[in-house]
Every structure is written in C-alpha cells, then in structure tokens.
Amino acid sequence: MEADISNRQDINSGRKLRLPRRLGILMLAGIFFVSTDARLSTAGEKSSMALPYTQDVRAPEFPRGLDWLNTDHPLSLAQLRGKVVVLDFWTYCCINCIHVIPKLHGLEQKYGDSLAVVGVHSAKFENEGDTKNIREAILRYGIEHPVVNDKDFTVWRAYGVHAWPTMVLIDPEGYVVDTQSGETAPDHFDPLIGQLARSFAEHGKLDTTPLALKLEKDTAPPSLLEFPGKIRVDEAGDRLFISDSGHNRVLVVRRSTAKVLDVIGSGEQGMEDGPFSSATLNDPQGLELVGNTLYIADTKNHAIRAADLNKITVSRVAGTGKQGSYGHGKGSALEMDLSSPWDLVWADGRLFIAMAGVHQIWYYNPEKKEVGLWAGSGREDIIDGPRLLAALAQPSGLTTDSRKRLFIADSEVSAVRSVELDPDGGVMTIVGQGLFDFGDVDGGRTKARLQHPLGVAWHDGVVYVADTYNNKIKKVIPEQYRSETFAGTGAEGHTDGPLAKATFDEPGGLDVGSDGTIYIADTNNHLIRVIDPAGGTVQTLALKGLETVMPTTPAESEAIHANELDTAQVAAGTIVISFDVSFPEGFKLNKEGGVRVTVAGTAGGVKTEKTLYTSKSLPLDIPVQVSGDGSLTLQTEYFFCRKDNEGLCYLGNASVRLPLTVSANGERTAPISLSAHLPGQ
Numbered sequence: 001m002e003a004d005i006s007n008r009q010d011i012n013s014g015r016k017l018r019l020p021r022r023l024g025i026l027m028l029a030g031i032f033f034v035s036t037d038a039r040l041s042t043a044g045e046k047s048s049m050a051l052p053y054t055q056d057v058r059a060p061e062f063p064r065g066l067d068w069l070n071t072d073h074p075l076s077l078a079q080l081r082g083k084v085v086v087l088d089f090w091t092y093c094c095i096n097c098i099h100v101i102p103k104l105h106g107l108e109q110k111y112g113d114s115l116a117v118v119g120v121h122s123a124k125f126e127n128e129g130d131t132k133n134i135r136e137a138i139l140r141y142g143i144e145h146p147v148v149n150d151k152d153f154t155v156w157r158a159y160g161v162h163a164w165p166t167m168v169l170i171d172p173e174g175y176v177v178d179t180q181s182g183e184t185a186p187d188h189f190d191p192l193i194g195q196l197a198r199s200f201a202e203h204g205k206l207d208t209t210p211l212a213l214k215l216e217k218d219t220a221p222p223s224l225l226e227f228p229g230k231i232r233v234d235e236a237g238d239r240l241f242i243s244d245s246g247h248n249r250v251l252v253v254r255r256s257t258a259k260v261l262d263v264i265g266s267g268e269q270g271m272e273d274g275p276f277s278s279a280t281l282n283d284p285q286g287l288e289l290v291g292n293t294l295y296i297a298d299t300k301n302h303a304i305r306a307a308d309l310n311k312i313t314v315s316r317v318a319g320t321g322k323q324g325s326y327g328h329g330k331g332s333a334l335e336m337d338l339s340s341p342w343d344l345v346w347a348d349g350r351l352f353i354a355m356a357g358v359h360q361i362w363y364y365n366p367e368k369k370e371v372g373l374w375a376g377s378g379r380e381d382i383i384d385g386p387r388l389l390a391a392l393a394q395p396s397g398l399t400t401d402s403r404k405r406l407f408i409a410d411s412e413v414s415a416v417r418s419v420e421l422d423p424d425g426g427v428m429t430i431v432g433q434g435l436f437d438f439g440d441v442d443g444g445r446t447k448a449r450l451q452h453p454l455g456v457a458w459h460d461g462v463v464y465v466a467d468t469y470n471n472k473i474k475k476v477i478p479e480q481y482r483s484e485t486f487a488g489t490g491a492e493g494h495t496d497g498p499l500a501k502a503t504f505d506e507p508g509g510l511d512v513g514s515d516g517t518i519y520i521a522d523t524n525n526h527l528i529r530v531i532d533p534a535g536g537t538v539q540t541l542a543l544k545g546l547e548t549v550m551p552t553t554p555a556e557s558e559a560i561h562a563n564e565l566d567t568a569q570v571a572a573g574t575i576v577i578s579f580d581v582s583f584p585e586g587f588k589l590n591k592e593g594g595v596r597v598t599v600a601g602t603a604g605g606v607k608t609e610k611t612l613y614t615s616k617s618l619p620l621d622i623p624v625q626v627s628g629d630g631s632l633t634l635q636t637e638y639f640f641c642r643k644d645n646e647g648l649c650y651l652g653n654a655s656v657r658l659p660l661t662v663s664a665n666g667e668r669t670a671p672i673s674l675s676a677h678l679p680g681q
Contacts, residue, residue, distance in 0.1 A: 049203055052195065055175040059085075059168070060158040067131040067149040069138055072214040075118065075146055077174055082207025083116040084196045085170040086189060089150075089161050091124040092137035093412065093452050093469075095340055095356050095394050096183050097165040099323065101141050102300075103186035107193065108145065113208045114197045119147035122156045124164065125438060125452050127469035132492075133506070136524045138216050140227045140246060146213065169193070172200045172207065221677065222651045224543060224639075225251075228521040228528065230297075230343060230455065230509035232287040240519060241294055242528060243284045243509070250284055250296060250307070253543060255513075260545035264294070264307050264314060271301045271321050279314035281305065285509075286343030286398070288351060290366075295351055297341040304333075304341060304353065304364055318353075318364050318371050326358045330372025333364055338371070343455075343509075345398040345406065348421045352406055354395040361395060361406065361419060375419045375427055382413040382434055390427035392417065393435065397455040397509065399463065407456050407463045407478070414438040414450040416463055416476045416483070430463070430476055431483045440470045440490055445481035450474065455521070459512035466507040466520065473507065473520065473531070487531055487538055494525045494540070502538035504529065542641075543649075544592055567659040571666040575626055578671045580619035581652070583640050584678055590649055591616045593639025599624070599632060606630035606660060619671075632658045640676050652676040 061077050068074050077085065088104060090097035104117055123129040128137075129151035138147060150156055159168055163181035169189050171177050177196065180188050200206040226246025233240060233255070240253040249265030262276060270280030284305075286297035294307040295317075303319030317333060324337025339357025346352075351364040352374060360376030374387065381391035395417075397409030407430070408417040415432020419425070431448040439449030453474075455466030464486065465474040472488035486499065493503030505524035512518050516533035519541070528541040579597055581589070589595065597620060600610040605628025613622050624632065634656050641649040654674055 049199065049205075051171075051199065053177055055171070055173070057176040059170045059174050059176050060155075062148060063154050063158075066154070069131070069135055069147045069149070070144065070213055070215050071146045071211075075148075077170070080116050080118075081174060082172045082200075082205060084111070084114060084172060084193050084200075084206075086115065086117045086193070087120050087155075087159070087168040087170065088117060089120045089122055089156060089159075089164065089166040089168075091122060091128055091164050092134065092141070093125055093128060093394075094164045098141065099183045099340070099357065100165050100167075100186060101143060103183075104145070105142075107186055107190060110190075111193055111197060113210045114201070114206055115193060116211060117145040119143060119145060120150050120155050121147055122150045122153050122161070122164070124436075125469050127451060127471075127506075130492075133524070135216050136227075136506070139220055142217075144213070144215055144217075146211075169196075171196055172205055221653070223526045224649045224651065225526045225528070227523050227526065228508075229283075229285040229523060230287055231511050231519050231521045231528065232289060232294075233511045233513050233519060234289050235514055237289075240528075241287045241289065243287060243296075243521065245283050245285060245299075245523075246526075248281045248283065250281070250287065250294070251543075252309075258541055258544050260543055262312075264296070269300075271298070271303060271316065273305075273315045274313060276307070276312050276314065279305075281314075286341065286345075286354065288344040288346050290346050290351070295344050295346075295364075297344050297353065299340050299342060299356075302338045302340060302357070304338070304344070304351070317366070317369075323357065326378030327355070327360055327362055327371075327373040330370050333369045333371045336371050338362070342396045343398045343409075345400050347400040347402065347406060352398055352400075354398045354408065356394045356396050356411075359392045359394055361392070361398075361408065380412060380435075382410070382415055382417075382429060382432060384417075384426065384428050386426045387419055387423075390419075392427070397453065397466070399456045399458040401458050405478075407458060409453040409456045409465065411452050411454055411468075414452055416450070416453065416456060416465060418478065430478050430481055438469075440467075440472070442474075442484040443482065448483035450483065455507065455509040457510050457512045457518070459516060464510060464512060464518060466510045468506050468508055468523075471504045471506065473504070473510065473518065492524075494522070494527065496529075496539050497537060499531070499536050499538060502529075563654065563656045565656055565658045565672065567661050568670040569663050569666045570626055570660050570670055571664075571668055572626055572628070572662050575624055575667070576669045577622040577624055577632070577634070577658075578619045578669055579622060579634065579636070580671070580673045581636075581638055581640075581676055582673060583676045586643055587640050587676070587678075588643050589616075589618055590639040590641040593649075593651075595620060595636065595638040597622065597634055597636045599634050601630060601632060605662065606632055626660055626662060629659075629661050631660060634658065634672065636674070638676065650676075650678065 131149050166181045167185040168179050169177040229243040229245040238255045242251040252262040264276045265281045268280050269282045272280040282300040284296050285299045288295045292309045296305040298305045302323045306317045319338035322337045324339045341353045342356040343354040353362040355362045359380045361374045363374045364371045376392040379391040380393045383391035393412035395408045396411040399407050405418045410417045416430045419427045438451045441449040451469035454468040457464045463476040467474045473486045475486045476483045492505045495503040508523040509521040518531035520529040522529045594616040597613045637653040
C-alpha cells in the first residue's frame with residue numbers, strides 16, 4: 001500500500017505518529033518500505049586504489065546529541081576510518097530485523113576487528129523510541145555492537161533509507177559501497193566485506209584495532225527470570241509453565257505454592273534433545289499442555305519441541321532448525337522449515353502455531369506428524385477475508401474459545417484478530433486498523449487503539465490482551481468489537497496494588513485460570529505478575545526454590561573478573577574470613593537461595609583446597625589455614641529480594657582476591673564486605 005502520513009494525526013489518541021516527513025509506505029515480502037526525499041552527500045577526495053566500485057558517495061556523519069548504547073561515548077564515522085562499516089537500520093519490534101541479528105553476529109565473528117557493525121535504531125512504535133527500552137531489546141537479543149537511538153529518523157533520512165531492515169556498507173575510507181534491504185542483506189554483504197578487507201589490507205589501509213566498547217550486558221546483573229515471554233496455567237496439575245526465555249529454558253512451578261518443581265532445559269542455547277537437564281532450547285516462547293506433553297515454541301530454533309512430563313525428556317516434533325519461508329499446503333512435520341513460531345494453542349485436535357516470521361497461522365497434527373498452513377497469505381498487512389487469502393502481520397499470541405475460533409495478537413498492526421476453526425471460515429478483525437495505526441485508546445471497533453500486543457488469553461467471553469508497548473492489560477470483548485483498559489496506568493514500572501495504579505514493563509504473555517486469576521509474563525521486569533479478580537489487585541509472584549533454577553554459578557564461570565582487595569595482616573594458623581554483603585535499601589538476603597562462596601588458596605602459604613560454603617544468613621564465617629604470605633580467591637553468588645515483596649529478586653555475584661600477610665601482631669579474623677547492586681547501578 002502507499003500512503004502519505006507525514007502529518008497524519010491519530011484523531012482518537014491526539015498523538016502524531018512519529019515517522020519521517022513525506023513518508024510513503026509499501027509492503028513487500030514482509031518488509032516495510034518507506035520512501036523519503038533525502039539525498040546522500042557527494043564524495044570528497046577519492047582513493048587511488050583500483051576498486052570494484054566507484055567512490056561517488058561519502059557516508060554522512062552521525063549527528064551529535066543522539067543516545068548511544070553498548071559504548072560509553074558517541075561514535076563517529078571519522079573514528080571508524082580504516083574499518084569496513086555496516087550500518088544496520090532496525091526497529092526492535094520487527095521480526096525481519098530480529099532474523100538479521102544472528103547473521104550480523106556471524107559476520108562480526110568471521111571478520112573480527114576489521115569490521116564494525118553499528119545498529120541504527122529508527123523506531124516504528126512510540127514505545128520503541130525510548131532509549132531504556134532499546135537497551136532492554138539489546139539485552140534480550142544479545143546484541144554486542146554499538147547502537148544509536150535514531151528516534152527522530154535523522155540518520156534514516158541522511159541515508160535515504162526505505163525499509164526495515166536496511167543495511168549500508170561503507171568502505172574504510174568512508175564511502176558508501178552498497179545498500180541492501182531485507183533479511184538477505186548480510187548474505188549479500190559477506191563476500192563484499194571480505195573483498196574490501198583484503199584490498200585495503202594489501203595497501204596498509206585496514207585498521208584492525210579493537211573498538212573499546214562498554215556492553216550493556218556488563219552492567220545488567222542476572223535475575224531469577226530473564227525476559228519471560230509466555231506462561232501457561234495447568235488447572236488439573238496445579239502447575240504453571242513459564243518460558244524463562246532469556247535463560248533458554250522453561251520452568252515448571254506449583255501454582256498453589258509458587259515452588260519451582262522442575263526446569264526444562266540446561267540454559268545453554270542449542271537444539272539438543274534428551275533429558276530435561278541436558279536438553280537445550282533457544283529463546284522459548286509459547287507453551288501448550290496436551291495430556292502429559294508440554295509443547296514449546298522454540299522460537300530462535302524455528303522448531304516445536306515436546307517435553308514429555310512423564311519421561312522427563314525433550315524432543316523435536318516439528319521444524320528442521322532452519323528458518324523457513326511462507327507456507328503453502330502441508331508436509332512432514334520434521335521436514336518442513338518453520339519461521340519464528342511465537343505462540344501455541346490446542347484446538348480441534350491440532351496444535352495451532354502463531355508463525356510470526358511469515359505472518360501466518362500454521363497447525364501441527366501429532367497423529368499424522370504433519371504441519372500445514374491454516375491462515376494467512378504471507379503478506380504483512382491487515383486484510384480480512386477467507387483464511388488463506390487474508391493478511392496477518394507478525395502474529396505473536398494465540399488463544400481459543402474452544403468452540404469455533406482462534407484469537408490472535410497481531411502485533412505489527414496492533415490488532416486482535418480471529419480466525420475460524422471451520423475450514424470454510426475466514427479471518428476477522430476485532431480491534432485494530434493498520435500497520436501504522438496504534439495508540440492507547442479504549443472504545444469501539446473504529447476508535448480503539450493498541451500498541452504492539454504480544455499475548456492473548458480467552459476467559460468467559462473476554463479476550464485478555466497483553467498490550468505490550470502500552471504496558472497494560474486490556475479486555476477485548478469480541479461480540480462488541482470493543483477494547484478497554486483492565487490493569488495498568490500505562491507507565492513503565494513495577495508497582496503492585498489496585499488495578500488502576502499497577503504498572504508493568506512490556507508484558508509479553510498471559511493466561512487465565514478458571515477462577516479468573518490472570519498470570520502475566522511481565523517481560524522487561526523479569527517477573528511473573530498475578531491479577532486477583534476478586535480483590536481487584538496486582539501482585540508479584542514470589543517463586544520459591546531459587547537455588548534450583550539459577551544459571552551457572554560464578555565458581556564455574558570464567559567470565560567474572562576477580563577484584564583485588566587490600567592486603568590483610570593476619571596471624572599464622574587458623575583464621576576466620578568473615579564474609580558479608582550489604583544490600584540496597586529495602587532489600588534483604590533471600591533465605592531460599594541464600595549465599596554461596598567458593599574459597600581457594602591461590603598463592604604462597606595459604607593452604608586451602610577449593611571448597612564451597614553455603615549459608616541462609618550473613619555474615620558467613622569461613623576458616624582458613626595460613627602458614628605464610630599468600631592470597632585467597634573467593635567466588636560468590638547471593639540471592640536478594642525486596643523486603644516487602646519477595647517476587648522481585650536478583651542474583652548477585654562477584655569474584656574477589658584477598659592478599660594475606662602473616663605478622664606476629666596479625667588478626668585472627670579478616671572481614672570481607674561486598675555491596676549488592678540493582679540492575680543498571
């Protein structure tokens with residue numbers, strides 16, 4: 001479609017859509033094409049080298065005043081002279097952009113410090129323009145190159161970009177070599193990058209000095225959950241299943257006690273089948289329980305996995321692990337390529353799949369071991385009609401009324417859609433208007449606005465919606481074509497209490513119990529939230545059994561740098577290391593997880609084998625034998641939670657080295673006191 005929305009205003013929200021001037025939008029192959037009338041700057045002094053392209057266009061410099069991430073200072077193209085540069089224009093909602101990220105990582109690994117990738121984040125949705133939210137996306141997607149927040153499309157216009165995603169290739173002298181749009185751009189650039197690196201290296205013009213980066217992940221301490229994506233209620237088994245997506249695993253939790261019963265997946269990225277403890281997943285999202293089988297949308301593996309809750313094993317039941325394209329017809333489940341399956345629901349004897357990567361709904365038939373297309377032409381748009389001709393836009397949530405319909409969180413068109421289970425049925429929009437029609441407005445079909453919803457759950461005639469970018473839970477009443485706010489102020493945050501005062505942070509999934517209790521995967525808060533319909537309140541679920549579900553301990557990790565402490569003067573013989581941690585105001589040690597300290601003598605006269613000490617309280621006294629000067633290394637992890645709400649918990653860890661000097665007047669105790677920090681501090 002074509003549109004001029006440069007000054008278009010949402011008459012219901014009163015907010016202008018913040019997009020480039022003279023914007024024309026064309027949908028093609030699932031990519032947004034946006035035309036501007038910007039022009040690139042002309043070339044300056046050209047190279048004397050024989051190059052396979054013409055140095056006609058000098059790459060425009062980054063403007064000042066923009067926010068940068070994964071670096072502690074703004075970058076300039078002048079600073080990157082001597083390196084091959086790839087600019088990646090992206091927006092973090094876009095599935096095509098998400099598909100590009102691992103390809104870019106592969107190029108970074110292949111070409112090392114001769115290549116500099118810079119992400120240019122030009123936000124589609126209003127919520128995506130917030131630097132804090134981009135930081136969360138960087139952590140969620142594992143991005144380790146610099147990213148600039150181009151929220152006003154300044155860089156976008158300067159380069160005349162037309163689409164998400166678009167990549168621009170720049171040579172070591174600062175000239176534009178090529179521009180490509182779509183998911184195949186990294187593949188197209190791969191040989192060109194190699195050719196540029198070789199040519200400029202031969203002439204002594206390639207800079208392979210590592211960039212000094214300050215990655216966001218280095219200031220984000222781990223928490224109990226990491227970007228939980230989806231949740232499923234099991235009434236009969238008194239269980240909750242939680243996609244701990246950032247930790248690449250699924251938690252099995254006793255619903256009545258919040259006790260962690262089991263963990264599906266080792267936490268490592270991969271697609272290994274086998275026992276729960278060794279099987280590997282990659283960013284699991286949607287979950288559905290059928291009998292004693294928990295089906296898992298293994299999103300970044302482009303596969304459906306089955307966790308047998310009796311045999312305690314995981315197996316792949318659909319998908320090859322290779323990203324597929326638009327589906328037509330049906331085929332053998334293990335031989336068909338899938339594309340970013342995001343959610344699952346069981347209905348009419350089949351497992352339906354929200355295939356976000358190709359804008360379609362598929363199904364899996366476990367009896368026939370086949371998958372096939374159910375709805376969606378593959379075109380990314382909001383077009384109702386017969387199920388195979390209708391257009392969807394990155395469907396990311398599924399639920400069913402268990403009788404005749406599926407309901408879809410159609411994220412890129414900020415809509416709730418339905419598709420009938422009758423093969424002769426069609427797709428219908430309940431609320432939602434278009435690819436760039438979004439906001440936070442309650443009301444009827446033509447007035448209501450959502451913003452990139454990712455989750456839906458049916459209960460008693462209502463579709464509850466995780467209105468992700470509005471930080472709210474909405475109620476959509478299909479029979480009235482109406483949407484209304486149910487919980488949340490719309491502000492980002494973590495506030496429990498009355499529904500109208502509670503706050504969330506990009507909730508991505510939800511499910512409802514038969515009593516109306518709503519469980520929410522509050523993704524950017526790394527928490528599970530619970531709505532009590534009787535009391536009209538939101539609470540944070542305090543998971544118990546933390547020590548059984550946390551990732552690798554510091555003692556087993558080489559990534560934690562040992563901090564050097566001041567030398568302690570001690571007496572020869574047995575001394576006691578008094579280990580303590582001070583917590584931020586309002587926080588305390590969580591006794592379920594407690595503290596673990598691994599101690600080892602690392603030099604000289606400190607005779608201590610590597611030993612693990614655990615405690616449910618602090619300080620922790622650790623005996624050490626000292627016969628002469630030397631040092632100790634202590635690696636520790638500790639769990640701390642808010643005093644008034646143990647659902648908000650974090651894992652702290654540190655490694656410290658304590659030099660010891662023996663003297664006649666030395667002490668028999670050596671105190672070590674660390675300070676715990678909240679994320680981002």
